[in-house]
Amino acid sequence: MSHSSGGTPGSGTPRSADLFAGAVVAAVAVAAIVVSGGFPTMAGLDTDVGPARFPIIYAGALLVLSAILVIGRLLPKRGAPVAPAEPQAPAEAFRFHRVAIGVVATAVYIYMLSLIGYLPTTVVFLIGMMRLMGMRSWVRAPIIAVAVTAFLYLVFLYALQIPLPDGSLFETGEF
Amino acid sequence: MYEIDMLLQGFANLASEPLPLLLALIGVTLGIIIGVLPGLTATMGVAILLPFTFGMDPVSAILMLCGVFFGGIFGGSITAILLKIPGTPAAAATAMDGYALSQKGQAGLALGTATLSSCFGGFLSVFMLIFLAPLLAGIALEFSAAESFALAVFGLSIITSVSGDSLVKGLIAGFLGLLLSTVGLDPMAGFPRFTGGFNELLNVPFIPVMIGLFAASEAFKSLGQPETRAEVKVYIGRIIPPWSVFKGLIFTILRSSGLGIIVGIIPGAGADIASFVAYNEAKRFSKNPENFGKGEIKGVAAAESGANACTGGDLLPMMTLGIPGDAVTAVMLGALTMQGLQPGPLLFKDHAGLVFTLFAGMLFCYAALLIIGLSSLRLMGKVLEMPRAILTPLILALCVVGAYAINNSMFDVGIMLAVGVVGFFMQRWDYPASPVVLALIMGPMAEASFRRALSLSGGSLDFLYTRPITLGLLTVAVITLALPLLRYFRGNGGNGPTADGAAAGTVGSAK
Numbered sequence: 001m002s003h004s005s006g007g008t009p010g011s012g013t014p015r016s017a018d019l020f021a022g023a024v025v026a027a028v029a030v031a032a033i034v035v036s037g038g039f040p041t042m043a044g045l046d047t048d049v050g051p052a053r054f055p056i057i058y059a060g061a062l063l064v065l066s067a068i069l070v071i072g073r074l075l076p077k078r079g080a081p082v083a084p085a086e087p088q089a090p091a092e093a094f095r096f097h098r099v100a101i102g103v104v105a106t107a108v109y110i111y112m113l114s115l116i117g118y119l120p121t122t123v124v125f126l127i128g129m130m131r132l133m134g135m136r137s138w139v140r141a142p143i144i145a146v147a148v149t150a151f152l153y154l155v156f157l158y159a160l161q162i163p164l165p166d167g168s169l170f171e172t173g174e175f
Numbered sequence: 176m177y178e179i180d181m182l183l184q185g186f187a188n189l190a191s192e193p194l195p196l197l198l199a200l201i202g203v204t205l206g207i208i209i210g211v212l213p214g215l216t217a218t219m220g221v222a223i224l225l226p227f228t229f230g231m232d233p234v235s236a237i238l239m240l241c242g243v244f245f246g247g248i249f250g251g252s253i254t255a256i257l258l259k260i261p262g263t264p265a266a267a268a269t270a271m272d273g274y275a276l277s278q279k280g281q282a283g284l285a286l287g288t289a290t291l292s293s294c295f296g297g298f299l300s301v302f303m304l305i306f307l308a309p310l311l312a313g314i315a316l317e318f319s320a321a322e323s324f325a326l327a328v329f330g331l332s333i334i335t336s337v338s339g340d341s342l343v344k345g346l347i348a349g350f351l352g353l354l355l356s357t358v359g360l361d362p363m364a365g366f367p368r369f370t371g372g373f374n375e376l377l378n379v380p381f382i383p384v385m386i387g388l389f390a391a392s393e394a395f396k397s398l399g400q401p402e403t404r405a406e407v408k409v410y411i412g413r414i415i416p417p418w419s420v421f422k423g424l425i426f427t428i429l430r431s432s433g434l435g436i437i438v439g440i441i442p443g444a445g446a447d448i449a450s451f452v453a454y455n456e457a458k459r460f461s462k463n464p465e466n467f468g469k470g471e472i473k474g475v476a477a478a479e480s481g482a483n484a485c486t487g488g489d490l491l492p493m494m495t496l497g498i499p500g501d502a503v504t505a506v507m508l509g510a511l512t513m514q515g516l517q518p519g520p521l522l523f524k525d526h527a528g529l530v531f532t533l534f535a536g537m538l539f540c541y542a543a544l545l546i547i548g549l550s551s552l553r554l555m556g557k558v559l560e561m562p563r564a565i566l567t568p569l570i571l572a573l574c575v576v577g578a579y580a581i582n583n584s585m586f587d588v589g590i591m592l593a594v595g596v597v598g599f600f601m602q603r604w605d606y607p608a609s610p611v612v613l614a615l616i617m618g619p620m621a622e623a624s625f626r627r628a629l630s631l632s633g634g635s636l637d638f639l640y641t642r643p644i645t646l647g648l649l650t651v652a653v654i655t656l657a658l659p660l661l662r663y664f665r666g667n668g669g670n671g672p673t674a675d676g677a678a679a680g681t682v683g684s685a686k
Contacts, residue, residue, distance in 0.1 A: 013604045021604055025347055032354055035369060039361075047634035051361035051368055054622045058353040065347045072343065094399045102398040103596055106391075106571055110592060113575070114585045122572055129568030133398065148569055152576055160230040162580045 015073050022070035029062035101132060117167030122149040178305055181527060185535030188234075188528070195235040199536055202242020203543045207551065209243065210250015211558050212566065213260050214397060217247025218503040222389040223570065225382055225510055226577030233514040233529060238536040240510050244503055245297055245540050248446050248482055249548060252289040253555045256282060256475070265446035265482040268454040272467065272474030279470050283412035283552075288424065288472055289479045290548040291416070296432040296480030297541040300487025303436050304494075305534045311495040312523035320628035321638035325648035327621035330498040332652040334610040335659040342659055344606045352614025355379060362623035363630075375586040381615060382513060383578040383591040385506055388608045391595025394570040396602055397563055414552055416472075424476040427457050435481035439488020445501045446482040446489075453481025487537075494518055494530070498617070502609040505616055513581075 032055055039052035109125040126145035135141050156162045189196055202224075209220035220243045228236035251266030256273030269289060276285040318326065331349070338345020358369045359378050370376040416424075431453035438449035457477030458467040467474050490507070492498045497519035499505035511518050516526060523530055578591035598608055632638045640646050 017604045021347075021600075021606070025351070028351070028354070032369070039368065040364075040366060047630045047632075048363055048626055049629065051364060051366045054618075055354060055357045055368065058350050058357065058618075062347065062350045062354065065343055065350060069343050069347065096399055099395050099399040099599065102395060102571070103592075103599075106575065106592055106595075110575060110585065110588050113579075113588075118576070122576075126568045126572060129571060130564050133562075133564035133567055135562070135564040144565055145568075148572065152572065155227070156576065156580060160227060160580070162230060162583070164576060165579065165585070 018073045019070055022066040022073075025062055025066040025069075029059040029066065032056075032059040032062075098132060102129065105129065105132070113165055113167070115167050116169055118164035119149060119153060121167075122152070178309060178531075181531035182305060182535055184528065185531035185533070188532045189535055189539065192234075195232075195238045195532075195536055196539060198231070198235045199238040199242045199540050200543050200547070202239035203246040203540055203547055204242075204551075206243035206246020206248075207250040207253075207544075207547065207555070208246075208558050210247040210266075211253050211555050212561065213254060214393065215247075216389075216503075217244050218506060219389045219393055220244075220247045221503055221506045221510070222385045223573050223577060225386070225506065225513070226580045228510060229513065229580060233511075233516055234532050234536065236514055237507075237510060237533055238540065240507060241533075241537050242540045242543070244507065245483070245486055245537075245544055246547075248486060249290070249293040249297075249479070249544055250555075252293070252475075252479055252482075253286065253552065254559060256285045256289060257555075258559075265450050265485075266478075267447065268450040268478035269475055269482075271454070272469070272471045272478075275468065275470035276472065276475065280410050280412060281470070282410065283414040284416055284420070284472065285475050286411065286552045287414040287416050287549065288421075288475050290414075290545065290552070291421070292424070292428050292431075292476040292480040293483040293548070294541050294545040295428050296435055296482070296484035297486055297544065298538065299429075299432040300436050300439065300484040301534065301537045301541065302487075304487040304491055304537070305531075308491055308495050308530075308534075309523055309527075311491065312520040315496050315520035316524060318520070318644070319642075320624045320631060321642050321645045322648065324621060324624035324628050325639075325645040325652070326496055326498060327617045327624055329648045329652040329655070330617040331614065331621060332655040333498075333500065334613055335656055338610060338659070339605065339607045341605055344604075345610050348601065348606045348608070349610035349614045352611035353618040355384075355611070356615050356618030357622070362619060363626045373586070375584060379615065380582070380584075380587045380590050381509055382581050383587040384594050384615065385509060385612060386574050386578050387591040387594030388598040388601075388611060389502065389506070390570060391574040391591060392598025392602055392608070394567050394574065395595060395599040397567045397570075400563070411553060414549060420472065424473060427460075427473045427476050428480045430460070431457060431477040431480040432484040435484025436488045438481070439485035439500070440491050441488075441500070445503075446485040449485035449488075450478040450482035453477040453484075494522065495520060497620070499613060502612055505609070505612040508616060 036052040036055045036059070039050065039055075041050050041052075105125065105128055109121055112121040123142070123145045126148060127141045130141040130145065153164060156164050205224065206217065206220055209215045210217065221240050224240065224243055228239055231239070248265055252269045252273065254260045255266035255270035256277055259270050259274035273285040273289065276282065315326075331353075334345055334349035335342060338348075356379065358376055359367070361368055367377060434453045434456060435446075435449040438452055439446075454467075454474055454477050457473050458464045461467065461471070461473060463471070489500050489504050492500055493504040493508050495518075497508070497517070499508045508518050511522075516522060516529070574591055574595065575588055578588045579585065581587055600606075601608060601611075628638050629636070638645060639649065
């Protein structure tokens with residue numbers, strides 16, 4: 001994302017982010033209205049408004065709200081002629097690249113979970129994330145990762161009776 | 176008296192089956208730990224532990240989550256007092272005097288008073304719940320589709336009060352939630368909407384959405400923040416306040432608890448508002464208001480009893496009417512639904528024994544909070560030292576495993592991740608999460624009730640103004656919606672959203 005990576009989340013939104021979000025919301029709303037147009041009308045029940053009415057109302061409201069958001073950010077604010085372009089300099093920068101790596105790693109973890117199962121993937125995922133978060137020790141990270149993985153596995157399997165995925169590669173087919 | 180008899184029966188049920196009590200104890204302990212860790216809220220705690228309760232019986236599951244809820248609200252006060260870091264937003268008022276007392280070497284007194292006040296407020300609120308809930312449920316039993324629709328609209332109108340600093344963004348979040356609530360089978364004809372051919376979307380996977388929104392998004396946010404570890408080097412001293420001190424706090428605690436209960440019942444207002452209202456009133460009633468903020472023990476007592484008295488008030492509309500007033504009760508409502516129990520008046524009619532067993536368990540939770548709270552205060556400094564490098568990966572793994580465990584479905588895990596990413600950007604760009612969840616719950620209720628009411632009235636919209644309760648609820652909903660809108664347009668000149676608010680934390684997600 002192109003927005004400033006400074007500051008903690010929630011400490012002010014860049015204008016570009018508001019404009020981008022407004023455009024995304026409007027696109028979602030338009031898509032919902034278009035798709036809803038294909039829903040059947042309730043020919044059998046005269047008193048019903050049909051399955052399309054409510055989604056169209058909600059999407060219409062979203063269109064109006066996104067327009068207010070975008071127009072509001074494009075117009076200068078009354079009583080605030082000179083707005084600071086950037087939020088105050090934060091004490092420590094928000095590391096957006098770590099979030100991006102974390103999201104991708106989680107997505108890969110989820111994919112591998114279905115492929116090679118819970119136990120190996122969770123250990124590797126936890127070690128990787130701990131390293132990403134700045135844990136230096138190559139001894140502590142694996143020990144904690146194995147302990148947490150085993151604990152969750154045992155809790156789900158024995159206490160909650162919910163088996164975690166074995167992975168499709170290791171499943172034995174029955175013929 | 177019916178309520179007392181049922182409550183005693185509830186205690187007897189719990190005594191005969193101690194597992195729920197054990198799980199409530201675990202819940203309270205986990206809740207305190209979650210509350211102590213800055214950045215983790217009671218809502219997140221309940222959302223992340225929800226999948227763990229899936230295989231449990233309803234009483235055990237709900238009591239464990241109640242323990243997390245109550246403990247989470249209280250736990251925030253420990254860091255507020257020791258470090259001036261409110262573990263949860265509800266503890267911000269406690270920090271003002273609690274930290275000042277810590278600096279004077281009276282951290283123990285502040286912590287002990289906070290624990291006693293929290294439990295006292297919590298006890299009173301649960302008692303209020305026990306006596307008011309059956310009454311309210313009895314009234315709500317008379318509701319037909321028209322009243323249910325009005326109730327849902329009223330529930331949705333709360334979105335404006337949980338919108339944080341930007342009303343437009345709150346409303347966008349709410350309407351996105353409403354649009355999302357239409358995914359799946361249409362409530363009248365059973366027509367599949369926006370499912371894209373995925374059978375998994377015939378019902379919105381509600382729990383994975385909540386895990387993504389409240390837990391995964393927070394973990395992603397944490398990934399981007401540099402490691403910060405708190406150093407706790409505070410002299411704690413005596414914890415239980417002497418009677419001579421506590422005697423002077425009783426009236427403050429009683430008044431603050433009453434205020435907390437009232438604030439809790441008002442949908443949209445949560446523990447953070449309750450604690451500040453109680454704090455302000457304590458200051459107004461005080462003979463020495465100038466002492467507040469400088470280490471006044473009454474400030475700690477008022478804020479804590481107010482915040483915890485809010486919990487019972489919060490649960491009242493959720494359990495009796497099926498309307499969650501904020502994010503944490505929305506997640507609790509999800510927990511009840513997951514257990515096959517539909518919150519609302521019928522819950523009291525069809526499962527009265529279970530409801531009163533839950534009430535008895537809630538009283539037990541507060542007793543447990545008192546004991547665990549007082550005995551663990553010195554240990555909580557250690558919890559604070561838990562590095563984010565361990566905590567964040569653990570939360571992410573719990574999100575993934577928890578989302579999977581609900582339906583043994585990787586599709587649900589994918590939904591959780593997608594919502595987590597969206598939730599992260601919502602946080603960064605000041606979109607509150609609570610309206611999404613409120614809308615997801617109230618949206619289907621509003622649509623189904625409206626369409627049913629329309630069918631019953633033969634296609635006429637008369638039911639909107641000919642039925643007094645419907646008209647009354649819709650009027651209150653319009654007022655609830657209109658007031659913030661008026662304030663918004665007056666304050667902002669209709670010139671766009673206040674997107675640059677400094678602290679866009681939402682009320683609803685503040686627990």
